[in-house]
Amino acid sequence: MRISLVGAGRVATHLAKALHQDHEIVDIYSRSIEYAEQLAQRVSARACDQFSQMQQHIDVLVIAVSDQAINTVIQGIAEYFDDVLIAHTSGSTHIHILEQYHTRCGVLYPLQTFSLERDIDWKTTPLLIEASQDADLSLLTNIANQLSQRVYHYDSAQRLSLHLSAVFACNFTNYCYDMAKQVVDARDVDFSLLYPLMIETAHKATQHAPQTVQTGPAVRKDQNIINMHEKMLKELHRDDLKKIYHDLSDAIMNRI
Structure with a gap:
């Protein structure tokens, strides 16, 4: 699949590198173009610091930013991706934060601690997924199963x-x-x-x-x-x- 990421921090870096094994990483967005370029280079993607610069013909957009930034990001980006699944990676942010502004919403939350200095064993890392639509839940399940042997369908309260x-x-x-x-x-x-x-x-x-x-x-x-x-x-x-x-x-x- 064609996947883009918003964020270039610890979670975004580990996730982009893992997804790059089986999927095409299209764009990496960060407010800091330097951080976007550093990660984009590692996963053969394009770096962006404006939402309008991102390619719209993708399958999934992953928001991997701090919890407090998710609401701002979805407000700014939803208009550019009408029929794209948008999923965040937060453990504490309710899926409704995305559903207020977008129809196809999901969550892909890795229950793990991330540091840039250490690699992650994705096969043993629990992935908790949720989606607004059944078809998108299946899509996220397929992505998650490629990353981990421990995939769970949990709602926002359980997460x-x-x-x-x-x-x-x-x-x-x-x-x-x-x-x-x-x-x-x-x-x-x-x-x-x-x-x-x-x-x-x-x-x-x-x-x-x-x-x-x-x-x-x-x-x-x-x-x-x-x-x-x-x-x-x-x-x-x-x-x-x-x-x-x-x-x-x-x-x-x-x-x-």
Whole structure:
């Protein structure tokens, strides 16, 4: 199929490279022509920084931009693509945002964390799809099946629940890693010593209900250790980390 993308960031880059294996990438749009050109060169596409410059004879237009920009993009682009399926890649944006301005609408949401420095294993990445029309749902299903072995038809409310869960499982977890590094850095301790622990914790969480494999002083209700840790954070002048430590410990104790 002939596919164009609006966006040249992390999601757009990974998706364009993956789609390029089986489809023709026609245009890459970005407000920054430099970013558009960088990505377009990698997928043999044309770079644009105006919607009016984009070729209209395509099969699918993918909007891969920040959530807050999707509404602005669909308002600006809908008039140029009357009979083209327009799909966004957001986990938290309702399909109605597109349906207000366009008839053929869809969602192609990859449940994954994207960094330009790392490649994505698309075959194992869940793809959540939705469409306003049955024919377009079939079209998105075909595209998704070429990318991944895990394709799911979920509506906007279900997709939002997964997006929220992903914030806890990925974004907040990564910040916990960052806080852990800040603590050992303050005592000149090698952060890499925690890698086996981090990997084992992630493995356990994928093989068991996380609640059943919770460990640590909070689950043991070991107040002496908790007090010792909070005292250390106070000595490090890290009241911000002390509060998070205290709140998480309380949450664990109340959960068990």
